Amino acid sequence: MATYEYDCPRCGRFETxxxxxxxxxxxxxxxxxxxxxxxxxxxxxxxxxxxxxxxLAREERSRAEPEVVTEVPDSPSRLRP
Structure with missing residues (x-):
């Protein structure tokens, strides 16, 4: 279903x-x-x-210029408090 707009000279605009x-x-x-x-x-x-x-912008940039990982990121369990 689509929404259509009409203008009544007496009552103004309404949608159907x-x-x-x-x-x-x-x-x-x-x-x-x-x-x-x-x-x-x-x-x-x-x-x-x-x-x-x-x-979406990051995904599109990665098509032409992918982010290269040079080392394994620290896992949350190995991080110091």
Whole structure:
């Protein structure tokens, strides 16, 4: 289902959920039952969380410039308190 936005001259904007590609140029306003015209707006995109963005950037960098390990890292059990 896709979200479509309509503008009623009397009540303002409202959204409807319909199968993709089935939205008409006009729709009945749910408040006043008047004729509302379809408007086009920016899609609702979600922001990527900062940690995920950093992980994706690190993964992409490693494709061309992989991080090389020169020694075995200390295990947590071998670390001194």
């Amino acid at each position: 959920r319909q199968p993709m590609g089935t939205a008409a140029d006009s729709h009945t306003c749910p408040t006043c039952l008047g004729n509302a015209h379809r408007v086009f707006s920016a899609p609702h995109l979600n922001a990527v969380p900062e940690q995920l963005s950093a992980a």
